[in-house]
Amino acid sequence: MSNAGCRIFLKVNRPSRNLVEGFKGIPVANIADEMNRFSCVDARIKPLNSQPLLGTAFTVKTRISDNLLLHKALELAQPGDVIVVDAQGDTVNAITGEIMMLTAEKLGLAGVVVDGAVRDADALKELNMPVYAAGVTPKGPYKDGPGEINVPVCIGGIAVNPGDIVVGDADGIVIINPSDAAVILEKAKGKLAKEQEILKGIRDGVPRDKSWVDKTLKTLNCEIIDDYYR
Numbered sequence: 665m666s667n668a669g670c671r672i673f674l675k676v677n678r679p680s681r682n683l684v685e686g687f688k689g690i691p692v693a694n695i696a697d698e699m700n701r702f703s704c705v706d707a708r709i710k711p712l713n714s715q716p717l718l719g720t721a722f723t724v725k726t727r728i729s730d731n732l733l734l735h736k737a738l739e740l741a742q743p744g745d746v747i748v749v750d751a752q753g754d755t756v757n758a759i760t761g762e763i764m765m766l767t768a769e770k771l772g773l774a775g776v777v778v779d780g781a782v783r784d785a786d787a788l789k790e791l792n793m794p795v796y797a798a799g800v801t802p803k804g805p806y807k808d809g810p811g812e813i814n815v816p817v818c819i820g821g822i823a824v825n826p827g828d829i830v831v832g833d834a835d836g837i838v839i840i841n842p843s844d845a846a847v848i849l850e851k852a853k854g855k856l857a858k859e860q861e862i863l864k865g866i867r868d869g870v871p872r873d874k875s876w877v878d879k880t881l882k883t884l885n886c887e888i889i890d891d892y893y894r
């Protein structure tokens with residue numbers, strides 16, 4: 665029997681820990697640049713503390729304002745998992761808070777990302793596990809279902825499959841398909857090294873070749889006017 669919209673898949677094809685750990689300390693912006701600036705979760709979804717986010721997606725799809733399936737996910741997710749909750753972007757009711765998130769931390773989960781609202785924001789600031797959400801409200805959740813676990817979901821406009829690599833920092837979140845991850849990781853490391861060299865040059869006062877700016881403006885026939893705007 666199939667019951668789409670109310671079903672739980674227990675198995676997740678998780679990439680190797682080694683592959684995931686490779687992304688530790690690489691800024692999300694560097695990773696995203698090497699993914700042609702795609703795969704970044706919408707800016708609505710923001711960190712509620714400054715813990716870095718890195719792990720594999722354990723996906724949850726909830727009915728709007730309802731957290732039954734997130735409670736079930738807390739029983740099933742494994743250490744290193746990031747519970748990624750597609751709460752359909754709705755921020756009317758918080759679907760999680762301090763009690764559930766402390767439980768997640770104690771289970772060794774790598775984080776929780778909610779495309780929806782959370783509550784107990786002050787307590788989440790003190791947590792040793794990252795939590796990201798699209799909003800904060802004191803209004804609590806219903807617990808009736810339905811919903812799904814470990815099916816493809818959408819958060820902040822990005823599709824997330826169970827087992828995808830989730831990386832987040834203060835800038836936001838990027839989602840990586842494990843089969844692309846090794847190549848992206850090498851490129852992102854190169855990008856980081858290049859940016860560090862540029863920053864060192866700026867600090868040391870080394871002049872930079874910015875001739876491309878004028879070249880591009882020239883191709884646009886940009887008007888440069890030696891006068892005030894009036």
Ligand SMILES: O=C([O-])CC(=O)C(=O)O
Pocket residue numbers: 731758759760761762763764765783784804805
């Ligand atoms: O009441 C709820 O289900 C969510 C909540 O505030 C908590 O987990 O602390």
Ligand SMILES: [Mg+2]
Pocket residue numbers: 761762763783784
């Ligand atoms: Mg609470």
